[in-house]
Amino acid sequence: MNKDRVLTRVNEIFRDVLDNEHLIITYQTTANDVEDWDSLNHIQLVVAIEKQFNLRFTSREILGWRNVGEMIDSIIKKI
Amino acid sequence: MIFKLKDKFQQTFIVSDKIYKGFIKLFNDNNPLHTQSPFAHHHGFDEKIMHGNILSGFLSYFIGECLPIKNVIIQTQQIQFKAPVYLNDEIFFEAIVDGIFPSINTVEFKFNFRNTDDKIVSKGKIQIGILT
Helix, strand or coil, rough: CCCHHHHHHHHHHHHHHHCCCCCCCCCCCHHHCCCCCCCCHHHHHHHHHHHHHHCCHHHHHHHHCHHHHHHHHHHHHCC | CCCCCCEEEEEEEEEEEHHHHHHHHHCCCCCHHCCCCHHHHHHCCCCEEECCCHHHHHHHHHHHHHHHCCCCEEEEEEECCCCCCCEEEEEEEEEEEEEEEEECCEEEEEEEECCCCCCCCEEEEEEEEEEE
């Protein structure tokens, strides 16, 4: 699966978890850019992504993400 | 991680008069389905039915008191009510670890409540966080 396709699927997950059907995320998006992307929703985002792509992140990976692009890089490495 | 996939937990509950009346006293839900047998009969039930969220209370007890650790918090919960529960029913609860997310210290359980006829009266999922 290419990076743009992963971004599309991750965007759908963000829309569902954050209840914002118009949300558009990019590789540069950070938590500061998205209303409601707080620590509790972050947990739900990680759970949903891990289920969707059938993978598991490490704590170190998650703590290292500075934006959506780095999150997607982690996904790409595991699928 | 203290939990493993497919770990199973079981508990028996009774929807006692004390719980039933306590629920009404606390939340003031006196809907006639829960308080008037003739009304419940008219709508197809054998007796007045118990509030579904009494089962949510049992779920809270399970998470708070029955797990091997106490540093847990409920993050999400989904529950379906599939069949009526009546006063003094004995209810068998079972929860199975259905997902473990170590990076965020999160565990997901599938659960169900069954009555003495082995009928599922309620089922759902509950996700907890393990506080560090």
